[in-house]
Amino acid sequence: MTLAMSHAALSQHLEQGFGPVGADLTIDAVDEGSVTLRLCPHEGHIRLGGTVSGPSLFLLADVAFYFAILARLGPVEMAVTTNASIDFMRKPAGDLPVLGTATVHKLGRTLAVGQVLMRNPGRDAVLAQASLTYAIPPKRD
Template sequence: MAEGTGTAPALRLTPVEIQQLLENSISVVDGIRLVSVEADALIFAVAAHALSQRQGGTVSGPALFAAMDVAAYATVNGYVGHVPTATLSSCSVEFLEAVRPAPLTVQVRLLRLGMRKAVMCAEVTGDGVLVAVATLQFAVPARAARTALAAVD
């Protein structure tokens, strides 16, 4: 939601531009792609080969965190415009289920877009089971945030 309003701002990047951001601007990304833009969320698919494993064959927590972080970064850029300096400033993650390497889905919802912060919720699912959930806050350069908020008014 935009600060002071009850509506989410419109995306400032197209889905194609968001996918290009994933492919060209984030060097560690391999196997994450934008699959859907919903009214209140962006949906990303994570390929099984992009997920590191722990002994015992389950996906590691850092791999799940990385998928949520990258998806949230792409979401911030989608709503604010191409802002390579958007920085994760706070994150709280709950790992709910162990999961074997398989394609996963990350759904990211923008909860609040303010003058300097963007707050999102990311949920990871695999085989229809909620695997992890996170609240992520990104610091956004003030100029970019003002431009995005002005588009809502």
């Protein structure tokens, strides 16, 4: 399988199409099987107790999976989340980046299904796991 969008193209799309949200994320890696985004938490991502908030982890998971779809299909503006579920397994430290590695398990004509595993860099322990389904708009001729 060849990629429809390169690391550079995805990074440009993130910078230009996501406004202030895009500033909180960077694309770490893109390959034929996955896309990894990095969230470097700042005070807006930290909740009481010094941990990265659940909504911030959802942001990472949702955008990472969207970009995994884009890497395979190319620019698809109206691909949207139709289902998302997150299991929070470990407390993410607020002073460390969080990596979200998104994998597309099934890419059909109208739906994409996959998961995002979230970890701290250099650590094997999974902080959270998200399962996502996206609706893909029909192609127009």
